Amino acid sequence: MKRLLSIELYKVKHHKLSKILFIAYFALLSSIALIASIKFTIGHTTIYLADQGIFNFPYIWHFNTYTADFFTFFLAIIVVSMVTNEFGYRTVKQNLIDGMTKKEFVLSKFTFLVVLSLLATAFVAIITLVLGWFYSDFTSFNSIVKEIYFLPAFFLKLLGIFSFIMLTGFIFKRSAFALGFFFIWMIIEGIIYLTLRVKIDKEIAAQVTGFFPYLSIKNLLPEPATRLSFAKNIGKQIGEKIDVFNGIPIQNYIIVIFWITIFVFLSYYILKKRDL
16 A cells, blocks of 8 residues: 555656645645635625634634635646546556556555545644634634534545546546536536426435535535524525534435445446556
8 A cells, every 4th residue: 555655646746737736725725814804895784704703613614624625626636637647648558567456556546535635634624723723712622623523524525526536537538528527517416406406395406416426525515604693694684594504414424435435446447447
């Protein structure tokens, strides 16, 4: 396992685009603190986000992981390039000639995805602890760890997205096509959800599409805005019922783990059947 990971890290280390994307990703994550200075006006009321408790424990775990998820695209490009370059430069064939099995080849990619997800999660954890320590009104141990389960949810979401994109890379062998297919798939699932919601019912739509590949991964990090007091007040004023947040159901984790397993297996199956 260590040998396989070292091979992938060597490839990424000598890939200029990956270095740039890594720097951009972690720089953008570090900029989350700038959100504290954002303000907006509703009617005659000026609202500062920092005053709404977004950096309070335990809510900050939810807010930061959800915000960090918007920057996942930078790492997704690294993942798809990591796979498609193997076919473009024919290094996959060379690796197999050098003695690496197809199973080890896929495993090396997946191992890198795990490490990449862990690094991103660890960085978000550090940022959250620092911001929470300086801005949170609640710093007791219970407050800090109460909703720390958003970290494993964030990790699993990253791993799910990366595994999905890895599969598209194995299928199409070109970055543009792989990413294009992924975004088209996102749109298709979104259309199905909206259709079910309009034609049948909101809850039924959520239950059915909650088993879909992309939407099941997306459900690991629900939006945090409706948990804020000002959002609840606005909801009351416009007559919109805001659902009470009750955590992340365990079934969400199980469904995503199932899809990750499927993505990795299909990646291996495609490579195994492909004539290189």
